[in-house]
Amino acid sequence: MENIKLHYFDTRGKGEFIRLLLHAAGQKFEDVIVPLSSWGPEGKAETPYGQVPYIVYKGRKYGQSVAIGQFFARKLGFYGKTDEDALKVDEAVLLCEDLRTPHLRDWFISKDPVKKAELSHKLRDELFPRYFGYFEELLVDNGATGFFAGNSLTLADFVIYDVLDTALGIDPECLGPFPSLRKLRSNVEAVPAIRDYLAQRPKSVI
Structure with a gap:
């Protein structure tokens, strides 16, 4: 796969699991940072649906973070090995999105x-x-196993790993009762490319 551009804010949010997956796959891509401070009508007009993340692939813009993640997961081997694996991946991803939106989103944007x-x-x-x-x-x-499907990393592991990062910033003890979630985090961080990426990425609360 060539000439991939991922457009997203200078934070983790809904773009981070896509970054994690691409790094884990060793897939080259251009991480186009959209400054949150300058986000407005002009920037939104450049996107497919007035929001980010979106990608540019083979000259076309595609939106919707989960759809983008599913596409790369299928192309790069992070969707399990069977149809049942893929069902498990989708189940976990969409369940996680129920937590992320609206709950974590509302927490992040609240100024009161x-x-x-x-x-x-x-x-x-x-x-x-x-x-x-x-x-x-x-x-x-x-x-x-510390994986949501099969015995290797899938899209679901990256999605939930990132949400756990945000949760730990809110409550550092939140994973205490959940040994399999702690193992999941270790599995993701054991990937050398992920470890290198995490060591140099900017810190953000979400």
């Missing part, structure tokens, strides 16, 4: 300190335990 504190409390005490319990069950169901 009182409202943000309320959202943080809800995430720590209600949503993280619920969703991380779901993720843990899926991992255990797959044989406690």
